[in-house]
Amino acid sequence: MNCNSYQELITGAVDGELTQEEKRFLSLHLEGCAGCRSEYDSEISLKTFLRETMLGHDAPADLLKAVSDDLRGQMAASPGSWVDRWKEAFSAPFARPALALGLTVVLAIIFLTGQPSNDIIDQSLARYEMVTEETFTVQYASSEPAILKTFFEARTDFPVLIPEMKDCKLLGGVLDQNPNGAVAEVLYDHASEHIFLSQISWNSLGKEGSLSIEADVKEQLLKENLFIRTMPNGNSVVLWKKGATLCAAVSTMSSDDLIYCLTSGDPELLSQH
């Protein structure tokens, strides 16, 4: 073995991260090699020097204040989820008769504050942005559909679709356990554009603690099994129902291209209706 093969062991030794065996292996070499001994000394010097020179700076006092102010602003602005507000209204002793009124108020608040609604389409679009902007990394990255399938099987009560689509690379999956119920999310790369499949249990739709769906969208899904919408920014959303699963696909691709990809993974998609 030449000295190159000891270099990373030296790094590990400097950080005190070697196993007993690695330690013995390295010290045998160091005994007979002045070059590597000086390498070891240099790395120790550098580490000590960095630690001493780059002592931590405390965060500026106004940063803590700025962050705290931000958080207070967030708390005040957050209207909470649709469902939570509904529950809140419902649980008050005098609220039952006033439920209809309460609901109107809630809807008005959501409308006025412009918070994303609990609607499956809005939610998928918002999560699509978060995931593709890497606000969240995928929890389970695997190009192997079977492995990802096992990941979801243990965590969801509905079958999660992981279609093998033409020219699409599976990037991984996230389970969003948000207050509105479990949403399984699967991300693909297609020629450096993303396809994001957000999936929930069809039976839980609109139920307490789950996402909702617009009435006419639901109607169309029941009739045609497929719903397509192009957003003002050009993003496409395709919704379809497969068994007990409702899947919302979001992509920057045109809806035609998106459907082309989706049908390559599930030929039944277009022939079902």
Added chain:
Amino acid sequence: MPKHERSQKHKDFEEEALPHLDLLFNFARKMTNSSEDASDLVQETYLKAYRFWHSYEKGTNIKAWLFRILRNTYINRYRKESKGPDEVDFESVQNLNHKSNGHGTPPLDQALGSLMEDDVSTAIASLPDDFRTVVILCDIEGLSYEEIAEFVECPIGTVRSRLHRGRRFLRTQLLEYARKRGYANKSN
């Protein structure tokens, strides 16, 4: 969310997440080499963390969770702005690794003594992102390989090899600065 739950969320967040402000700031400060940019990054990180607090699994490593949000925010912000330098730097790290096994470099101690803190910050800032991250976390923040691996979501072996190459690169940079500062190394 009912009001009391909302203020409970706020309280939990303040108690669990806010105490790590200094750690995040320090890391951001070294990544960006600018106090102002670091403050911006940390502020954005906390906003995101607060919004997605529900996806934090209680009992798991909060530092690692916050750190990942910070790192993604950093990557999104700075990768968009400049793509070039990292690739160039990475190349030189690779070459360096092939060309030299470290033998024949002069003892560092004397050379390092002639450096200013600014030189060191600049040298660290010139490291490619992945290498800079592990060097800061290990050598400055004092984290273990295991913790770093959890923070950056890579195997422990990768942490070690990035550290090795990162330090090698850093050392070359620092010696270069020392030379500019007038430290004449005797072996040259």
